[in-house]
Amino acid sequence: MICNALFSDFYELTMAQGFWKKGNNSKTVFEMFFRSNPFKGGYSVFAGLEPLLETIKNFHFEKSDIYWLKSLGIFEKDFLEFIAGFKFSGNIWAMKEGSVVFPNEPLIRIEADAVEALLLEGLILNMINFQTLIATKTARIWQASKKGAIMEFGLRRAQGNDGAMSATRAAYIGGAFGTSNSLAAKELGIPALGTMAHSWIMSFKNEEDAFQSYADIYPDNSIFLIDTYDTLRSGIVNAIKVGKRLQEKGKNFGVRLDSGDIYYLSKDVRKRLDEAGCPNAKISVSNELTEEIVESLVQNNAPIDSWGVGTHMVTGGNEASLTGVYKMAARKNAGEAEWTPVMKFSDNPAKMTNPACKQVWRLYNADGSFKADVLTLEDEKIEEGIEQTFYHPANDYQNFTFTPAKVEALLEKRIENGKAVGKIPSLKEIKAYAEKQLDSLDYTSKRLLNPHIYKVSLSEKMRNLKQQLIKNKPVFPIH
Structure with a gap:
């Protein structure tokens, strides 16, 4: 300050x-x-x-x-x-x-x-x-999501150090329920949120090993990023394998989509999760989301449980x-x-x-x-x-x-x-x-x-x- x-x-x-x-x-x-x-x-x-x-x-x-x-x-x-x-x-x-x-x-x-x-x-x-x-920007996104679970993911795109801290605080007021900004979470008492990056997955021999290793460490907070290689032919397949092992232990899991056609992919991923006996698995999405995109996805009944919003939320976008x-x-x-x-x-x-x-x-x-x-x-x-x-x-x-x-x-x-x-x-x-x-x-x-x-x-x-x-x-x- x-x-x-x-x-x-x-x-x-x-x-x-x-x-x-x-x-x-x-x-x-x-x-x-x-x-x-x-x-x-x-x-x-x-x-x-x-x-x-x-x-x-x-x-x-x-x-x-x-x-x-x-x-x-x-x-x-x-x-x-x-x-x-x-x-x-x-x-x-x-x-x-x-x-x-x-x-x-x-x-x-x-x-x-x-x-x-x-x-x-x-x-x-x-x-x-x-x-x-x-x-105000966050409130618009939150309202567009029908008061859904909005996560503030904007630290790396914010306007400098103080801009990131101020933006996290303001986003929380506007409707975000948590943040990826660890310092802001500590200083302001906001829930800290985060899953994994593509680098985690690329650091292992294969995607399944990456997901399993993460699940072993964080069995109560396993959200798998499934678009590192191929969302439908690889990511969701391996997420279901590891997720079902978690379910056998009484744990739940989720997946995150960070690229591609979010509407199409979320519908397909939800269908596969349900068919695999994972109806409680959650779907989180990110990737340059705006209030207009969020509203369109909601109006078209995209099966999305939480939204990770970064750039447009913490900078004001356009x-x-x-x-x-x-x-x-x-x-x-x-x-x-x-x-x-x-x-x-x-x-x-x-x-x-x-x-x-x-x-x-x-x-x-x-x-x-x-x-x-x-x-x-x-x-x-x-x-x-x-x-x-x-x-x-x-x-x-x-x-x-x-x-x-x-x-x-x-x-x-x-x-x-x-x-x-x-x-x-x-x-x-x-x-x-x-x-x-x-x-x-x-x-x-x-x-x-x-x-x-x-x-x-x-x-x-x-x-x-x-x-x-x-x-x-x-x-x-x-x-």
Whole structure:
């Protein structure tokens, strides 16, 4: 875990000195949100929060960092002395890790001096963007498998050492039940999984000897990789021979397919296992699996018991990052009692930000499923059982009226004056919460293709404030 405050974009440091030098280190509110769901999906799974909060508590500059900054010749001595004692002293609100989340709603809200808030930007985006991307990818694969047994096999394809550890953690939250990453299994308490590689089989005189030797050592965990030479003419034949010997001892076994036409091979292998009197033998598959491939295999009733997913799970596959951003929502200068709401303007309404200190409310249907999320001013409260109208964030003509059966405020205070507050959930609790959240999301938003767009709306007060700021925005002459 990197706790060095130099883990920041350089312009954060130059801006921080600018604020400090001009005496403009005012109180600020920043929010982290993302602009669109990855993978053209209908939802995202929020991940990375707990390690982020732990890192923020220990975020600091080393003496060598200050010496290096001094050597650059652009930072003043007094400023360097000021940041040498940096320790976050502000407040942070966040949604629960494992929450199902949607575009343009704040996942994290930071209230701090401008310098402190700026120095956290790169760290927050780095940790949340990646883990949320991977948790979401895994959730899509897990949902495609109909909540099957998903194994994370991505260590060797992950983006560096830390990328592998972070990806394993996020994949576990998103639905993987175990990992091949031994260090992550130890450090995070995730079940360690693994069978054999082709090199094991090629190290023996023949395939049957390789399988038998493995079964002798691991009689309770024998899963034979059957595609080293020929899956149907050799691999499954030898696996059945050795497997039946295990069955005579009261043990079960399994086989793994790692190449070829997975659908055709799994059907044929299942038929042979059943005909040989091995109906309880399990079939595991791997080899560049994606959610689309998994969904197709499941829909076509491929007899697969577990799925080993690597590259696409731990890298995000064809989508390299979450579109997370970090934007100011309010400021308060010295001596001022009230926050001044601020927003980013744009010719594209979808790119405008939502102003002010906010709360996010989740509205529920009577059956406990999610209906919509609503952004409100911090001091607003949405009441359940009362009909209310909510507004599209970019198109004032679109609105809906709804009587929520239940409401939930999603942003909870997690750091107060630099100190942790609230209960810290275990990784298992986060994983269980993510599953519960996914169960509460309508299936139409979980479709891989053309998912339903979940509503993220504004309260009337938030809508009115945003319109007022747009009306009063600066007007510049056209040149």
